[in-house]
Amino acid sequence: MNQDPVSATPRQRLLVVDESRMARALLGKVLREHYDVREEADGEAAWQVLVLDQSIGAVVCSLILPVLSGDGLLVRLRSSRLQRLARMPMLMVTGDDESAIVNARNHGASDFIARAAQGAELLTRVGTLLALAQSQ
Numbered sequence: 001m002n003q004d005p006v007s008a009t010p011r012q013r014l015l016v017v018d019e020s021r022m023a024r025a026l027l028g029k030v031l032r033e034h035y036d037v038r039e040e041a042d043g044e045a046a047w048q049v050l051v052l053d054q055s056i057g058a059v060v061c062s063l064i065l066p067v068l069s070g071d072g073l074l075v076r077l078r079s080s081r082l083q084r085l086a087r088m089p090m091l092m093v094t095g096d097d098e099s100a101i102v103n104a105r106n107h108g109a110s111d112f113i114a115r116a117a118q119g120a121e122l123l124t125r126v127g128t129l130l131a132l133a134q135s136q
Helices: 021-031 043-052 070-078 098-106 119-135
Strands: 013-017 036-040 056-062 090-094 111-114
Touching: 013 021, 013 043, 021 036, 021 056, 021 119, 036 043, 043 056, 043 070, 056 070, 056 119, 070 090, 070 098, 090 098, 090 119, 098 111, 111 119
Parallel strands: 013 036, 013 056, 056 090, 090 111
Antiparallel strands: none
């Protein structure tokens, strides 16, 4: 894990999951200023990473993914016997499909952010989720 040069403390690690390389690049560009970021293009690959990589503190995930949807990944996490996965903060990146948002909320999504949201909002939401997770 890299260290934040200002505070010399280890940086939190995030997993960004989106099928679009461009979307991952845009999210990663904003997040890499403050966090270590790993990227995956589908839900199944993300699941494998989350099971194996214990350093990941939160997931920023699109609802629409190939192989295993964002909602499917969320269901797997929330039903995991591993507490670190069952409690993993999940920030879902959404479009305007209200029924998909309701499904994700019912399956335990931590928060939502619009795909078109600006960098400051993304950083604020991720920071808040990580702080809440650490306080629990």
